[in-house]
Amino acid sequence: MRTRKKLRDGMEASMARPRRRPLKASDIEGLEYFDTLVPLLARLKDIGTERDQAGNRQLFYDQYVCLLLLYFFSPTITSLRALQQASTLEAVQRRLGIRATSLGSFSEAARLFDAKALHQILQELAAKAAPLVDGPDARQLLDLTAVDGSIFRAFPRMAWALWKDSEHRGVKLHLHFDVFCGTPLDASITHASGSETDQLRAMLRPGRLYVIDRGYLDHGLYREILEARSSFIGRIKDNGSYVAELECPLTTADRAAGVVSDERLKRVGTPHHKNELKGHELRLIKVQRTNDEGAVETWWLLTNRLDLPAELVALGYRYRWTVELFFRWLKCVLGCKQLLTTSENGVALQIYTALIASLLIVLWTGRKPTKRTWEMLQFYFQGWASLDEVQAHLEKQKLNALKSQDTDQPPKKT
Numbered sequence: 001m002r003t004r005k006k007l008r009d010g011m012e013a014s015m016a017r018p019r020r021r022p023l024k025a026s027d028i029e030g031l032e033y034f035d036t037l038v039p040l041l042a043r044l045k046d047i048g049t050e051r052d053q054a055g056n057r058q059l060f061y062d063q064y065v066c067l068l069l070l071y072f073f074s075p076t077i078t079s080l081r082a083l084q085q086a087s088t089l090e091a092v093q094r095r096l097g098i099r100a101t102s103l104g105s106f107s108e109a110a111r112l113f114d115a116k117a118l119h120q121i122l123q124e125l126a127a128k129a130a131p132l133v134d135g136p137d138a139r140q141l142l143d144l145t146a147v148d149g150s151i152f153r154a155f156p157r158m159a160w161a162l163w164k165d166s167e168h169r170g171v172k173l174h175l176h177f178d179v180f181c182g183t184p185l186d187a188s189i190t191h192a193s194g195s196e197t198d199q200l201r202a203m204l205r206p207g208r209l210y211v212i213d214r215g216y217l218d219h220g221l222y223r224e225i226l227e228a229r230s231s232f233i234g235r236i237k238d239n240g241s242y243v244a245e246l247e248c249p250l251t252t253a254d255r256a257a258g259v260v261s262d263e264r265l266k267r268v269g270t271p272h273h274k275n276e277l278k279g280h281e282l283r284l285i286k287v288q289r290t291n292d293e294g295a296v297e298t299w300w301l302l303t304n305r306l307d308l309p310a311e312l313v314a315l316g317y318r319y320r321w322t323v324e325l326f327f328r329w330l331k332c333v334l335g336c337k338q339l340l341t342t343s344e345n346g347v348a349l350q351i352y353t354a355l356i357a358s359l360l361i362v363l364w365t366g367r368k369p370t371k372r373t374w375e376m377l378q379f380y381f382q383g384w385a386s387l388d389e390v391q392a393h394l395e396k397q398k399l400n401a402l403k404s405q406d407t408d409q410p411p412k413k414t
Contacts, residue, residue: 040121041065048112059105061113063098068353069360070096072334075378080106080340110346115189118352122187125359129181132368140308141316144179145208146323147216149196152331152351158342163192171339171347173330174199177323179211182368184326184355189348197221204228209305211320219269219276226280226304233303233316240300242284243267250310257311260298261286268302281306287314330354333371365394373397 044061070092071083080103086092087101131138154161154169163170170192176185186203197218200210206229214235225232246264254262265282267275283306287299301317308316331337336354339347361369361377376393379385 040125044113044117044121047114047117048109058099059101059109061109061117063096064106064109064113065118065349065353065356066096067098067101068340068350069357071340072336072354072357073377074381078335083340107341110341110349111343113345113349115345115348115352118349118356119187122184122352122356122359125356125363126178126181126183126185129178129183129359129362131180132182132362132366133180137312137315138180140312141180141209141319143208144316144319145185145210146177146179146320147175147200147210147212148177148320148323148327149174149194149199149215150327150331151192152337152339152347154192154339154347155342160344161191168192171351172196173327173351174203175323175326176203176208177326179319179322181362182322183359183362187352187355189344189351204230206230209233209316211316213320222302222304223276223280226277231303231305233301233305233313235317236284236300236302238298238300240268241270244284248283248310254310257314258287258289259285259310259314260288262310264306280304285310285313287317326358329369329371330358333369333374334358365397367394367397370397 041062044065047061049057049060067083067087070086071077074086077083077086084101084103084106087098093099149172151163152171152173154163154171156167156169158169158171161169161171172190172192172194174188174190174194174196176187177183178185186205188199188203190199197216200212200216201221201224204225208230210225210230210232212232212234214237216234217236222232222234243266244263245266248262248264250259250262261284263284265284268277268282269275282302282304285301285303287301288296289299291297299314299317301313303313305313334354334357336351340350341347358369361373365373367373373393376385376390380387380390
């Protein structure tokens with residue numbers, strides 16, 4: 001009997017999940033990168049301290065953001081508990097100016113520190129990004145902005161993130177992505193059922209060329225984009241009603257891009273509906289392509305850009321895929337797929353910080369964030385790669401990018 005019990009105990013021990021070894025200071029390197037962030041985040045320090053009359057607060061807003069950035073940049077920190085443990089390390093405390101922080105303090109911070117202040121810093125950093133791609137197409141499609149939304153699955157106890165039915169929870173990131181800078185331009189976070197068209201309306205800026213898919217089909221929205229002194233390339237349904245005014249001739253380059261027709265429009269929609277776009281000159285460009293299933297489909301692309309060749313309108317819409325690639329990077333490579341908190345404000349803080357981390361990579365390296373570059377940065381933060389080796393990698397990536405610019409084509413869907 002005793003032998004059987006020992007055998008069972010041994011089997012349970014072997015099947016148990018191995019305990020993660022304690023985090024050590026040697027696991028985290030490259031903290032000098034965070035020195036450049038301290039002045040940028042300094043304005044956050046006093047936010048959320050109004051109730052702390054006795055001066056007992058130990059975790060401040062700017063320190064909390066630095067710890068979240070450390071979570072994204074350090075491959076050894078994979079959970080909130082690991083992040084809490086990192087705060088106990090002397091090297092982290094010295095570089096970030098923090099004290100050892102409890103899990104309860106992290107939970108409170110996620111609800112206390114207003115995410116709107118971090119959103120403002122995101123916008124300021126985005127304004128510093130410069131185009132990474134140069135060429136005739138990039139210059140004609142200047143300020144091309146891909147707009148889309150992506151859903152993050154949430155915990156069942158997050159009642160504010162109700163989605164589909166009572167059993168599903170989700171959070172939606174509404175993102176404006178600067179195609180040629182390779183960086184997020186602006187963002188908002190809602191529950192998964194949040195309206196994409198309403199969020200685009202709220203974030204409109206002048207001087208942008210918005211590229212949007214059929215999920216944003218709304219003639220009133222198109223009018224508001226034009227009233228905001230911006231332009232758009234929007235895919236519409238291929239059975240929509242319109243009245244053509246003029247058929248434009250196609251060039252050889254247009255046909256090579258799959259363009260089958262280019263029409264100036266007199267009206268969009270049926271006479272029975274309000275003409276939201278009355279008084280605005282529009283064109284409808286039809287592009288044929290072979291989809292992933294091997295079937296031929298036709299894109300109907302509506303735009304107000306009469307100055308662009310039809311081939312560039314088609315190219316501009318193909319660049320919309322860059323925002324999908326960025327979502328994949330954000331979730332699968334950067335690791336933002338796993339939410340660290342359940343509060344609405346805390347989720348916004350985490351996602352805004354992830355977007356800032358992506359921006360910082362572009363600003364630090366001068367290149368779009370790729371998986372290879374991210375791995376090299378992680379090697380550096382683990383102490384496995386030197387700063388010279390990181391620089392050599394970036395120079396190699398720069399040369400490869402210069403070679404690829406000769407084609408000046410959007411990234412392919414993979």
